[in-house]
Amino acid sequence: MTLHQINPNVSVDCAIFSFDQGALEVLLIERHAGNSEIKDDLMALPGNLIYEDETLDEAANRVLSELTGLTNIFLEQVYTFGNPNRISKQKDLDWLRAIRASPEARVITVAYTSLVKKENFKIQPSSFAKKAVWVKVKDVPHLAFDHNEILDKALDYLKHKIYLEPLGYELLPDKFTLAQLQKLYEAILEDSFDKRNFRRKILRTEFIVKLDEKQQGVAHKPAGLYRFDKSRFHKI
Amino acid sequence: MTLHQINPNVSVDCAIFSFDQGALEVLLIERHAGNSEIKDDLMALPGNLIYEDETLDEAANRVLSELTGLTNIFLEQVYTFGNPNRISKQKDLDWLRAIRASPEARVITVAYTSLVKKENFKIQPSSFAKKAVWVKVKDVPHLAFDHNEILDKALDYLKHKIYLEPLGYELLPDKFTLAQLQKLYEAILEDSFDKRNFRRKILRTEFIVKLDEKQQGVAHKPAGLYRFDKSRFHKI
DNA sequence: TGGTGTTCGTGTATAAAATACACTAAGTTT
DNA sequence: AAACTTAGTGTATTTTATACACGAACACCA
Incomplete structure (x- = not known):
């Protein structure tokens, strides 16, 4: 040293x-x-x-x-x-x-x-x-x-x-639901958004890709899981 | 001292x-x-x-x-x-x-x-x-x-x-033409814009108000003069 | 004084994005 | 099997972005 x-x-x-x-x-x-x-x-x-x-x-x-x-x-x-x-x-x-x-x-x-x-x-x-x-x-x-x-x-x-840039990549687990992602945006921006519009907007980026997998062990309809695909990222 | x-x-x-x-x-x-x-x-x-x-x-x-x-x-x-x-x-x-x-x-x-x-x-x-x-x-x-x-x-x-924020307020003379303002944006952003679209967009802000005055002493159709109205400014 | 040169000022059509809004589907729990 | 909870989706409307061309106003010069 x-x-x-x-x-x-x-x-x-x-x-x-x-x-x-x-x-x-x-x-x-x-x-x-x-x-x-x-x-x-x-x-x-x-x-x-x-x-x-x-x-x-x-x-x-x-x-x-x-x-x-x-x-x-x-x-x-x-x-x-x-x-x-x-x-x-x-x-x-x-x-x-x-x-x-x-x-x-x-x-x-x-x-x-x-x-x-x-x-x-x-x-x-x-x-x-x-x-x-x-x-x-x-x-x-x-x-x-x-x-x-x-x-x-x-x-x-x-x-x-x-x-x-979509910060979720740094903050969310590798597999996440769109509801989690939305909550992240809402927490950072101290605002709230319409679910349908948020999903449309975020999926338009093609940076977030759907997996063939679902949430497990929740007492309601399980959400689909997504992941970030860094390679598809391009500055907004 | x-x-x-x-x-x-x-x-x-x-x-x-x-x-x-x-x-x-x-x-x-x-x-x-x-x-x-x-x-x-x-x-x-x-x-x-x-x-x-x-x-x-x-x-x-x-x-x-x-x-x-x-x-x-x-x-x-x-x-x-x-x-x-x-x-x-x-x-x-x-x-x-x-x-x-x-x-x-x-x-x-x-x-x-x-x-x-x-x-x-x-x-x-x-x-x-x-x-x-x-x-x-x-x-x-x-x-x-x-x-x-x-x-x-x-x-x-x-x-x-x-x-x-519209930076022209700091950089342009009190009375200016929209062509000057456009050139300022183009210089800062190192880009160029369509004149009609630029004017529409910039005038939409209501931050820039038209004066009842024209350019003097130019060898072409004189441009109208504008000024910034700080009081009308609200964050974009 | 009429013609030339130069910049000014404007409108429309199309595409993309933003916003507002409500119901059915798929699971778990009791 | 009924109740509960969150997931997932479509459409209509408004706003914004983009692409594009020509007549108008002035100074200058011949």
Whole structure:
């Protein structure tokens, strides 16, 4: 393991989304300050300072991996937050004093986001993350630093992105029903749609192909299963 | 004049666009290193290190003002560039050694963009900008640092943004013809449109209102003049 | 002053996409 | 076998996109 020099002025934060039971979720960590006595009940987006010898994208991947165990995630940059007062809550200051070499440094943070199928990843918190948990976006509490603002920006980014490409590929299981897909769109866009029109529109893309298979074990008419065919994708 | 502490790790760069004679232009500076003997023929986007006590938005405004004289510009953040090797050309290294206290520092830069009517601003270069000039985007040469990449990203941002709001308001004179507006769209989107369809579509917005006035002094049928009515604007 | 050159301004037909709306079908449970 | 629950489908209407050609208005020049 090589030693890396830390850049005390620049961090990355990751807003990782997943979709479960019709609701959008985001990955948060409960931070803790090593062996110190800091009692800190704030949750946060996984994030940390960058190394001098890595790109921002690399930093985002490394930090996410170190704090949650998630690796090989395709992360996209969302926005950079640089208000000098973005670290001003007493709890945040106390926590930084406990864990950082330059706790008073002014830190600019670059926000990244990604979408994952949570069942494909085992969450393994390490470093200063006491644990990492999936939290429904609707239930996200008051977070550390300016992380609520960062989360909002990442959600805006998502809403925008779903117009450009079908995001379900990243968020749904390999086989899914059109009702699941519709719920995903409704969750991200915070809207609701007519079932017939949604199905017509989504099937027009030819990106979603029907399988010769049905849902099992549901107490009603089973829905047909579909899958994404990436090869048929072309920008909308 | 108060003294400000400089953050050696974070800079801002501004891609300021204007529109003239049917072509999109960008504001570039010819940098020079004070009294030093550095011969440097690279042009660059206006940009510099931030102060510790200002937000990124404030830094972008200050830097733009210091280097070009443009003030009170509404700047929007585009993207953040943080490749550790983004400063690797010999000319860039030489130039930084001549002007910076920590010329070897790894610098992350936050790109900003804006649109201006160039006739409303007098360009007054100062600081290390030898001069500031409008250059047609099609004619932009090889730039300092990774500024060509930054410019490309800003142009992408523009293309995207014109779908969300009618940008002509920022770029055209108060009174303009529909042909001018069409050329603006064509320049930004690098496409061309049917005149009748373009007019129908743009007038459907009710954001653009016809004046009881015509073009003067043209050697052909004079075009009617229009203006933007911001109050009628609603997101598309 | 009449002709030439140039850009302006307009309408219609067709195709594609968006929207609104309600009932039968296929399973499971009791 | 009846009740329950979600799946799956079609049509009519409006809106938007696209393709396409010619007379009108002005300046300029001979």
